[in-house]
Amino acid sequence: MRLTCTVNGKVETIDDVWPGESLLYVLRERMGLPGAKNACEQGECGSCSVHLDGILVCACLVAAGQVEGAEIKTVEGLAGATDLHPVQQAYLDAGAVQCGFCTPGLIVATVDLLEKNADPSDSEIREALAGNLCRCTGYSKILDAVRLAAVRLEGAGKH
Amino acid sequence: MSNSTLPTKQRDHIEAPVLGGLGESVARPDGTLKVTGDFAYSSDLWADGMLWASTLRSPHPHARIKSINIAPALKINGVSAVLTHDDVPGSKLFGLEIVDQPVLAFDTIKYHGEAIAIVAADHPETAKRAAQAIVVEYEILEPVVDADYAISGKAPIIHVGGNITRHVPIIFGPQNLKADVVVKGEYEVGMQDQAPLGPESGLAIPADDGGIDLYLSTQWLHVDRGQLATVLGLPPEKVRLTLAGVGGAFGAREDMSMQAHIALLAMRTGKPVKIVYSREESFFGHVHRHPGKLRYEHGVTKEGKLVYVKANIVLDGGAYASSSPAVCANAACFAVGPYEVESATIDAYVAYTNNPPCGAMRGFGAVQTGFAYESQMDKIAETLGMDPIELRLKNAMVRNSLMPTGQPVDSAAPVAEILEKLRDMPLPPLTTTTDGFDVIELPGGASNVTHGEGVRRGIGYAVGIKNIGFSEGFDDYSTAKVRLQIINGEPVVEVHTAAAEVGQGLVTLKGQIARTELGVQRVVIRVSDTQVGSAGSTSASRQSYVTGGAVMTACRAVRDEVLLYAMEKLGHLHPHLLHFRANYKMINGEIRDGEDHLVSSLADLVKDRVFECTREYRHRPTTPIDPITGQGLPHAQFAFAGHRAVVDVDIETGMVKVIEMATVQDVGKALNPQAVEGQIEGGTAQGLGLAILEEILVVNGKVKNPSFTDYLIPTVLDMPPVRSIILEYADEHAPYGLRGVGEAPTISSTPAVVAAIRQATGLALTRVPVRPEHITSTI
Numbered sequence: 014m015r016l017t018c019t020v021n022g023k024v025e026t027i028d029d030v031w032p033g034e035s036l037l038y039v040l041r042e043r044m045g046l047p048g049a050k051n052a053c054e055q056g057e058c059g060s061c062s063v064h065l066d067g068i069l070v071c072a073c074l075v076a077a078g079q080v081e082g083a084e085i086k087t088v089e090g091l092a093g094a095t096d097l098h099p100v101q102q103a104y105l106d107a108g109a110v111q112c113g114f115c116t117p118g119l120i121v122a123t124v125d126l127l128e129k130n131a132d133p134s135d136s137e138i139r140e141a142l143a144g145n146l147c148r149c150t151g152y153s154k155i156l157d158a159v160r161l162a163a164v165r166l167e168g169a170g171k172h
Numbered sequence: 173m174s175n176s177t178l179p180t181k182q183r184d185h186i187e188a189p190v191l192g193g194l195g196e197s198v199a200r201p202d203g204t205l206k207v208t209g210d211f212a213y214s215s216d217l218w219a220d221g222m223l224w225a226s227t228l229r230s231p232h233p234h235a236r237i238k239s240i241n242i243a244p245a246l247k248i249n250g251v252s253a254v255l256t257h258d259d260v261p262g263s264k265l266f267g268l269e270i271v272d273q274p275v276l277a278f279d280t281i282k283y284h285g286e287a288i289a290i291v292a293a294d295h296p297e298t299a300k301r302a303a304q305a306i307v308v309e310y311e312i313l314e315p316v317v318d319a320d321y322a323i324s325g326k327a328p329i330i331h332v333g334g335n336i337t338r339h340v341p342i343i344f345g346p347q348n349l350k351a352d353v354v355v356k357g358e359y360e361v362g363m364q365d366q367a368p369l370g371p372e373s374g375l376a377i378p379a380d381d382g383g384i385d386l387y388l389s390t391q392w393l394h395v396d397r398g399q400l401a402t403v404l405g406l407p408p409e410k411v412r413l414t415l416a417g418v419g420g421a422f423g424a425r426e427d428m429s430m431q432a433h434i435a436l437l438a439m440r441t442g443k444p445v446k447i448v449y450s451r452e453e454s455f456f457g458h459v460h461r462h463p464g465k466l467r468y469e470h471g472v473t474k475e476g477k478l479v480y481v482k483a484n485i486v487l488d489g490g491a492y493a494s495s496s497p498a499v500c501a502n503a504a505c506f507a508v509g510p511y512e513v514e515s516a517t518i519d520a521y522v523a524y525t526n527n528p529p530c531g532a533m534r535g536f537g538a539v540q541t542g543f544a545y546e547s548q549m550d551k552i553a554e555t556l557g558m559d560p561i562e563l564r565l566k567n568a569m570v571r572n573s574l575m576p577t578g579q580p581v582d583s584a585a586p587v588a589e590i591l592e593k594l595r596d597m598p599l600p601p602l603t604t605t606t607d608g609f610d611v612i613e614l615p616g617g618a619s620n621v622t623h624g625e626g627v628r629r630g631i632g633y634a635v636g637i638k639n640i641g642f643s644e645g646f647d648d649y650s651t652a653k654v655r656l657q658i659i660n661g662e663p664v665v666e667v668h669t670a671a672a673e674v675g676q677g678l679v680t681l682k683g684q685i686a687r688t689e690l691g692v693q694r695v696v697i698r699v700s701d702t703q704v705g706s707a708g709s710t711s712a713s714r715q716s717y718v719t720g721g722a723v724m725t726a727c728r729a730v731r732d733e734v735l736l737y738a739m740e741k742l743g744h745l746h747p748h749l750l751h752f753r754a755n756y757k758m759i760n761g762e763i764r765d766g767e768d769h770l771v772s773s774l775a776d777l778v779k780d781r782v783f784e785c786t787r788e789y790r791h792r793p794t795t796p797i798d799p800i801t802g803q804g805l806p807h808a809q810f811a812f813a814g815h816r817a818v819v820d821v822d823i824e825t826g827m828v829k830v831i832e833m834a835t836v837q838d839v840g841k842a843l844n845p846q847a848v849e850g851q852i853e854g855g856t857a858q859g860l861g862l863a864i865l866e867e868i869l870v871v872n873g874k875v876k877n878p879s880f881t882d883y884l885i886p887t888v889l890d891m892p893p894v895r896s897i898i899l900e901y902a903d904e905h906a907p908y909g910l911r912g913v914g915e916a917p918t919i920s921s922t923p924a925v926v927a928a929i930r931q932a933t934g935l936a937l938t939r940v941p942v943r944p945e946h947i948t949s950t951i
Contacts, residue, residue: 033297047181047216048209052369052419053451057880060369088209101207105199108846111854112675113206114369114419120207136612143889146880148369148420149675151853152888154846 018080020044021090030077037061037072039080040087048088048117052146059145062118062125063087069125071144088117091124099169100124103162104155111149119145123159127166133159179219179375179444181212182387182416185666186697190683194908197846200680201697202673213417214389215373219444222375223252223292225430225437226299226447228306229456230277233284233873234315234526237277237308240289245302250294252441254306259436262405266428268395270493272331273529275403275432281310282330282491283528284874285456292437292445315526315873319488320465322523330491330524337489337522338497340504342802344576345515351471351479355552359468359544360939362867363488364461364858366533367885368674370419372429372457373448376438383410384435389418391425393670394706403432404439411435415700421674422858423532424458426711427494455878459494459531460868462487462522464503466544476556476563480515481576483507485541487522487530494531496522501644502537504802508576509545510587510637510812511567516576518802526873532711534858535918538638543862543940546634546923550930560633560927561595569637569812578803581810584901590635590814590836593897600818600832602629615820615827617889626824629831632927635814636919639807640912641714645796648714648808651705652682652722654730655784656690656774663761663774665690665727668698671707671719676914677847678715682723684844689727691759692774705788713811713912714791716843721789721907729785731758738763738777746771792905809903813837813916815856815924818892821932826944828864828929830892833921838899840911845898851913853894859921861886864929867941 016039017026027043037054040046040063050060054073061072064086091098097105100123110116119142126133126141133141138159147155178184188205192198205211242254257264257278264278265271277288289306293299316327322335329335374388383406390396393413401408418425430447438445449457464487471479485503489496504520535542553560568587572580603613603624611620614627642648653668665686673679683695700707707719735756739749748765749756755766763771797804816834821827833856842848865884869876877883902909922940930937933947 031295031297038296041216042218045180045218046209047212050213050369050419051215051448052371053880055451055879055881058369088207092208097204097207104207105203108197108850110200110203110206111677111850112368112370112418112420113202113211114213114675116206117209136610139888140612140618143887146369146885146887148367148422148858148885149854150850151855151857151886151894152891153853153894154850155888156893 014078016077016081018082019084021086032078034077035073036075036077036080039077040072046087046089050114050117052114059122060115060118062121064121069122088121099165100127100162103165104158107154107158107161109150109154109158115145115147119147119155123162127163131167132163179217179387181216181218183212184699186679190680190687190695192684193688194684194843198680198684198844200677201683202679211417213370213419214387215371215448217375217387217416217446219375219377222444222446223294223441224296224299225434225445226291226296226303227287227433227453228289228303230281230284230286230288232281232310232312234313235281235310236313237279237281238311239309241307242289244305244307245291248298248302248305250298251291251302253292253437254289254302255436255440256289259440260403263402266399266403266432267493268427268495269497273492283526285528290433290437292441317525317527317873319486319523319525322525323486323521330526335524337493337524338500340501340520340802341800342504342516342518342576344578347515347517349471349480349515352474353472353555355470355548355555357468357548357551358938359466359547361464361540361543362941363463363870364533364862364866365455365868365883366422366424368420368422368424371449371451371454374416374430374434375444375446376434377444378438378442381410383412384438385412386431386435387414387416388431389416389425391421391672391674391711392709393672393700393702395709396428396431397702399428400431400435404435413702415672418672418674421710422534423711426532426709427459429457451880452878455875459529461533462489462499462530462540464488464540466540468544468548470548470552472552476558476566478511478513478567481508481513482517485520487540488525488527489522490525490527490529492529494529496531499537501797503541505575505577505806506538506637507541507545510569510635512569512573518576527870528875534855535638535915536712538636538919539922542636542919543923547938550927561591564591564635577797577806579805579807583903583905584838585812586838586899586901587635587812589899590812593836594633594814594816594834597816597834597895603820615822615829616825621825621827622822626822627820628823628932630819630821630928630932632817632924632931634920634923634927636916638811638915638919640717640809640811641712641791643794643806645794648708648718649788649790650707650719650722651786651788652719652726653704653784653786654686654723654726655782656730656734657782658775658778661775662694663692663778664694664696665692666696666698667723668704669707669719669722670700670702670704671715672700672710674710676851677844678719680847681716681720681843685720685723686727689724690731692761713914716910717906717912718789718791720910722787724907725789726785726787729787730783733783733785734758738771741777742772809906809911811911811916813920815920817924817928819925819928819932821929821947823933823947826947830860830925832892832895833860834895835917836897836899837916838901838911839913840903840906841900841909842898843908843910848898848913849896852896852917855914855917856894856921857886857891859918860891860925862940863922863925864941865890
């Protein structure tokens, strides 16, 4: 089938998509956007988190056909031309990145959280990120990164 | 070099600067790529005309293969090749220590999930369907699923040579001593999975010279290459491996998984072949942590001094050997823990069964014993009516204490200080359970299963010991190639090793070492590959030590060559160079003499010359252990860490909430403090996982929970804040005094959590993971 959708602000048309493919497969293998990761492909780990029409979803659980005409934002669409998104920069500065496989999904989920709640408490952060598994960090530095990003975004008046 | 071009997205070097030297919390050079989604993991690679591979695996734990019919798979449109053991040109077997595991099964299936056939097709779904279309006729056999039974002499033999993969006895000190008090206990550890988030994956590209290029995730490129060369029937130089991005490892990538399969398919089809395991296949495709039964007897004086320790340890190694022999030795060597004891009698066995193969996982044999000996220490303290910290302090190792192998611990052993610091750290406040409590903070969290009436607080302590580096006389070395040249008027150093960066931050440390040693700003890290000598494995907490040592040594060789060249060129102006070369240093892109006077900028001196040195580095030699007495000098370095766990347990539902983990660890020298903390926090989380969450359930040889829905790793809701204190007692034998960091935090974390649950509940809890039904006594 032919699929047309907007990805990171750009209209994409893709031919020969097999209807059984997931949005994750289409992004990774047909659009050259491997930022969303394939750690479990059953919606348990959050590594493939993207925004679909403004809603945080696991791209592995969305069938390709469901995104016809939709607007998708992936981790690749977050950074500016010269600067990283403040959430990306905060993950780096806090040391929240080790192997990095969970990182894109966590960053997308963190952006989603901070758009909804500019000053989350620790327990709100934990609840918001409970669907994103990380095997390397033990999460301490991820919490640090979210707190740091929240402070910087507040300071920059982004909310 | 091969003639193939790099796959799309694969890099050959990391250009991002390492902005800092040793001892600083320097940012990762690959960090920006990782936060933008541009870092290419082995599952992200792509090549023109690429095919996808899929594996057919056995649904039975033990069966004879009567026939394999691949014809139905070959008929499917889009399928290029279907291979079985008949298509393996070289050795049909591989293995790290004992070559016993089929690349593709023949004759008999020995475990649930064993690979039988592989397919290459134009779409991953086609490949998967084709694999399922292969018809295998089995004669189902009764599996041997209990390790005790497997080694009892009554069980069917799984491998020629018997079911005891290795027996390690240790006889230390006078035997058959009497003690005032005898404390016995039997403990059990479930099968833990490393569960790295990146699935096994890679891309194999056939080369025009008849060789093959592989881009994949692994922990040790050269040991993969050696095994692949024998399987493929190629000389090693025709098997070239490049490390792609690795999504975590923790031991799971020390054995081969998909490597030979994609290589065979690429060579057969003449096309690039990619594979990416699903999470389910990942659970079947790599080895796990050995489950074990550990039977202990401690003899102690009334005053709480250990007199003897007797331990019988049986680990289930599963169907193939993997690194079982070394894990078994570790279990034996660390069976007593970080304590002095007059007499030890230890028998550690690892058995072949028809359960999934077990091998390396963070902690490597010392985790299983750590749970057992620390549980015993608490039981002794309770028996004697003594404070558990006081009991441990009375027996704590110090510098030059003897291991049960007779080996002295000849560097810092701050066990007492670790315990005292853990005891003295402030405790978190009690979770408020009266007015104004937040149900989220209670065990069960948002599930809203309690208002606090059944919630009990518990505090537990544990301390552990682990070796760093390969043991028992293994020639454990790494290789580094360091090049200095002037590019655009600026000195640039390139560091090239074959060491696997798996997330731990070695890539940062290599840059920090080069900057510090050679005094340059710009360091380029080449992606690891087999074009340089072996770095050994990224395991045993050894890479900072051994590859760090190799980079240090190669940098110093380059510095020496630069200074010799400076003597040649500038000796007439700087006569001291001749005799006092050692006093000269390279700093900020300049050579300066002992009085800090400028000799020359590197740019002016070096010009268009290239200084390049390749050096190997070895840790000090170790020895095998005596096969009868277990005596010897098997270890190069020891690491110590301790934990204090604070838990809330709901005794009505059995739910456990870990409130805080506090930890103290000696790291010798924190070369990158932020990365050190990251290792400690992450290791602590994996220990917590084993304590209360993580187990591969194997019933009659069949794996019941190969998914993240059913195999639970800690989420951010399960993992509490970690309060850590880092001690820095330099190890005089190691580069920069460092002590390997990665594994020690996983040893003591598990027993500390269980000790805290015991204190909260009064239950004995002799098995991990502790499940809710163990607490509510419904089983």
